[in-house]
Amino acid sequence: MTGRAAVRYGGVLFSVMKGEAIMRRIFLEMGTLVLGLATLVWSTAPISAQRGGRGGGGHAGGGNPGGGHTAAHIGSVHYGARAAPVHVEPAVRAGAVRSEHYAGLEHRGGYRNPYRDDYFRHFRPGYRSFLIGDASYYYYDDLPPDCQTVVSDGITYYLCDGVYYQPYLYGGQTVYMVVPTQ
């Protein structure tokens, strides 16, 4: 979007009119300057959203199940353009044209990490992020081997290598979210 705007500025350089009433134009342009700045601020917001969504902790993804860095399962025009709130671009797995409707609509800056540092260091590779409120949680498609079952307050968790997981349904698949500890 910013790149596109820059190209347009470049083109305008050749179309500036000469010999007109300069001061009259200044007043005229003051209004469009304000509008122009507003447009620029608006148009760069999704770019920031993209960085925010993908940059947190250096982890890829922002809430779409599926492998690779471009999930292709959206399967709908509507939802292909909507996807997850931090995604500027729709994920392919949704399989819906309408997914573009949701894409890049929401923008939040930084995301809260709900995990303690010493706990976070135990996380195995391959996690994906899922935003809950302003917090970026992590989940996996499967559990590591050799887990034990732990029940706390009526909830069943899996304890594997010092990390607690809770199963959830997400996009038709069972995923295992890492539960924070206090």
Place this chain on the structure above:
Amino acid sequence: MSKENLCDSFQRIGYANVTTLSWAAQQEAPKIEPKADQYLKAMSGYLADLKTYSFQVEEFIDEVQDDGQKLQLSNQRHMSVSRPDKVFGEDEGDTANSLFYYDGKTVTVFDRAQKTYATEKMPGTIDAMLDDLHDRFDTHQTLADFLFADPYKVFTERVQSGTYVGLHHVGKVKCHHLAFRQKLLDWQIWIDAGEQPLPRKLLITFKRQADQPQYTALIHRWDVNPKLTDELFQFQPPEGVRKVDFLNRHAEPKPLKKAGDK
């Protein structure tokens, strides 16, 4: 900066802004060829008028690897719809193995591979349910475009342009081949040129993603008046399955008070 230079700058911004605004205006007024619009409307109207319908799908999904190699995966899918408030879906294949139930009150998704299911209360129409699924659970029903009450509105709400490509085949069926462009997606649809303007194929190109992966659905075995019983849309958990929650954008898990508590 001299007065002339200052004015020049204002002019540049002004013209750029006018250009940007006119570009934005162009986005709001899709240019759809009348012939493409006509067939998309015909298909959408036909689907909207159906009380019950079901179809089967063979879908293909590009998975782009980190080195750029594109691999194709596929699933079989079946969908049964009773307007305005019931949907049953079934998928099985390389990336899916689940059942989907919506009975007008709740949605249940059953992961057959992991023997896990989740149930949530939902709004009372298919449209509201689909949006709620997205808003709360970041979940998209594949091929949702064909489930909405007004498919034409859904298909065109983001369209920038649409063209009629020609009469082309999907298998042995002659279809009107239409192509549409959006900001983030390009998509094509093949609509049966026979008496029933049914969609026979949908292809979405995710053109803003690296290597432009595609989603393709071949839609066959349409039944436009199936007898669908209420039981079809209600989930009866088999023995040995476990109930979990959907991942919810608005419900943080309760932190464990102390590691190792039992």
